[in-house]
Amino acid sequence: MALNIIVCVKSVVLEAPSAALGSSVERTPRNSVLNPFDRPALALALELAKEEGGLVTTLSMGPPVSCWALCETLALGADRAVLISDKKAAGSDTMATTRVLAKAVNWLGPWDILLFGSRTADSDTGQVGPQASALLNKPFVGMASSIIPKEGIFLVESLTDGFVEQYLANAPFAASVHPNAASVLDCALASIRQAFDSDRVEVLTLADIGMDEAFAGEKGSPTRVISMTPAPKAKKCAFIEGGANEQAQALLEKIRDAGLLF
Amino acid sequence: MEPFFSEKHHAVKRLVRAFCEREIAPIAKDIDAQARFPWEVVDKMGPLGFFGIQVPSSLGGAQMDTVSYAIVVEELSRVCAGLGLAVSVHNSVCVYPLLTFGNDEQRQRLVPPLARGEKIGAFCLTEPNAGSDASAIEATAIDQGDHYLVNANKVFVTNGAVADTCLMFVRTDPAAGRKGISVLVAQRGTPGFITGELEDLSGMRCNPVSSIRLVDCAIPKENLLGRQGMGLAIGLTALDTGRLGIAAQAVGIAQAALEEAVRYANQRRQFGVLIGKHQAVGSMIADMATQVEAARLLVLRASWLKDNGAPFTKESAMAKLFASETASIVADMAVQIHGGYGFSKSYPVERYYRDARVTRIYEGTSEIHRMVIARCVSG
Structure with missing residues (x-):
């Protein structure tokens, strides 16, 4: 069964906003990268497409600099990359972002699986995936660790609160993907060249996808960030018990759980 | 930008x-x-x-x-x-x-x-009596009609113990001096192709540097690279590019040493403060960072010139000279910042210090590179 998988990704900023600059950071190619939490979603999509056949499309909304994160998804193996980039979408909160992405998903045509990273490294809300599934009126599984096609439906395992939950889902469905879900993606140099030397990222405006601008950008955003200040960090000391190997394994798990390593 | x-x-x-x-x-x-x-x-x-x-x-x-x-x-x-x-x-x-x-x-x-990385390559120029003076090589290749009969003793061959495809610099015309040197492609498995013991090196120890000997080894004529007598020209062209790689390698070592020094300086306390806050250590870190950045720019500029079809012999020699000397200086400073711990194998700067040293020697010593640069500048 050939699958049509869409993975929503985000170009995130590496640096925290400075208080002197207010709450926004100018995004440049140097300070923007593909959201690390989106990589497992892309890896899972590529594994599924490799095993079952089909196409993987990556989709993003953001300023033109987001193009490079999408190029990276092409280098990693995505078949198609689409960026919705429009000044009228600037300042979108998660709700407005979700509306644009949902509209773009419908614009892309029939799909089987819609994947999201578990969260983003620069805003950490984890809201867009669940909201998109609600807008699209499709089932959603959070923190999926595996998706296995099974006689026309999909067995989706989810890692939540220390439990492994199993769901049976009919396509089309949406899921956010657990950071540990898929093996790490390596990228061949030739793939980087092909992705970055070509003009394969499709850049569309709100009008191109038929999106009413009143529901996007600051105008369409019900939430406002009033202020942003660094939160105080409390130092915590934890002792890890056991032999050297067990301690190393436990430490590795803690680092993974913190989302610092996949 | x-x-x-x-x-x-x-x-x-x-x-x-x-x-x-x-x-x-x-x-x-x-x-x-x-x-x-x-x-x-x-x-x-x-x-x-x-x-x-x-x-x-x-x-x-x-x-x-x-x-x-x-x-x-x-x-x-x-x-x-x-x-x-x-x-x-x-x-x-x-x-x-x-x-x-x-x-x-x-x-x-x-x-x-x-x-594809299915075979590993090597460059076999250096001999016991020929290094910087490549024209002094003694390896011989005697024309036997459809093949050369080769006898050679090559030393300090990078990748030597694992290399399948070796560019072998040999003397095909003993009377022709510098114009009597040619390059033959020798392949592991050919009778007479013998790998020597691994060198017990101070640094770069994971690289299987060894000697390679060819003893009455028949290398087919179709493995002659370029024309007979072109050996030195091929070698010099290869080394123009090769020294860019070694320069980049030196920048990598220096960058690692800088990062470790900064990490340590931000952890280690003496006299009640992090040692990075001491002016003497801060100055060292400033010098290290500046030199690493300068070395990297020289490497990138020489690479960019090559990509754009411009001459880059002088620039690659400058990059190799400066980057290799920078790696040695920066690794030395990183050891100094670590104090006694820097002299221990428990900390990686000890390895960087050993690895850095040889970058001033192989693929042209610093002294040879100064000669190359001087010739380019002075004419």
Whole structure:
């Protein structure tokens, strides 16, 4: 069964906003990268497409600099990359972002699986995936660790609160993907060249996808960030018990759980 | 916006670094201690294109530019200089001359397995009595009609113990002096191809540097690279590119030493404050960072010139000279900042200090590079 998988990704900023600059950071190619939490979603999509056949499309909304994160998804193996980039979408909160992405998903045509990273490294809300599934009126599984096609439906395992939950889902469905879900993606140099030397990222405006601008950008955003200040960090000391190997394994798990390593 | 760097280059740096951090960094200390060539990692590097960085895609390569090549070698060397060396030598002084001087048949036959990393390449010039003076080589190749009968004793061959395809500098016409030297492609498995013991090196210990001897070894005429007598020209062309790789390698070592020094200076307290806050240590870190940045820019500029078809002999010599001396100075400062711990194998700066030293020696010593630069500048 050939699958049509869409993975929503985000170009995130590496640096925290400075208080002197207010709450926004100018995004440049140097300070923007593909959201690390989106990589497992892309890896899972590529594994599924490799095993079952089909196409993987990556989709993003953001300023033109987001193009490079999408190029990276092409280098990693995505078949198609689409960026919705429009000044009228600037300042979108998660709700407005979700509306644009949902509209773009419908614009892309029939799909089987819609994947999201578990969260983003620069805003950490984890809201867009669940909201998109609600807008699209499709089932959603959070923190999926595996998706296995099974006689026309999909067995989706989810890692939540220390439990492994199993769901049976009919396509089309949406899921956010657990950071540990898929093996790490390596990228061949030739793939980087092909992705970055070509003009394969499709850049569309709100009008191109038929999106009413009143529901996007600051105008369409019900939430406002009033202020942003660094939160105080409390130092915590934890002792890890056991032999050297067990301690190393436990430490590795803690680092993974913190989302610092996949 | 950065000079010489495009978005593609940023992606190369980011993605190669991720691979190196994940696959090589965890074993770098052990493979140095064990003097072991890590095939388990090398086998993963092949499919990623690290062994055919600038080889055309039609020959199985990644078809990247020289700037990308410098980035890959720097990033590899940042975590493991011995592997950076393996990739640099393979690409720049084995594969590159095959691409540049080989005929179509040779390129089709010899390059694809090298580009895919299925075979490892080596450059066999140095002999017990010939190093900086390449024209003094004593290896002989006697014309036997359809083949050469070769006797050679090559020493300090980088990748020597694992190399399958070796560019062998031999004397085909003893009476012709510098014009009597040719390059033959010797392949492991040919009767008379003998690998010597591994060198017990001070640094770059995971690289299987060894001697290679050819004893009455029959090398077919179709393995003559370029024309007979072109050996020195091929060697010098290869070394123009090769020294860029070594310069990039030196930048990688220096970058690693800088990072470790900064990390340590931000952890270690003396006299009640972090040692990085002491002016003397801060000044050292400032000098280290400045020199690393300058060295990197020289490497990138020389690479960029090569990519744009401009002469780069002087610039690559400057890059190699400055970067290799920078690596030694910066690694030395990193040891100094670590104090006694820097002299212990428990900290990686001890390894960087050993690895850095040889970059001033191989693929042209600092003294030879000063001669090259002086000739270019003074005419």
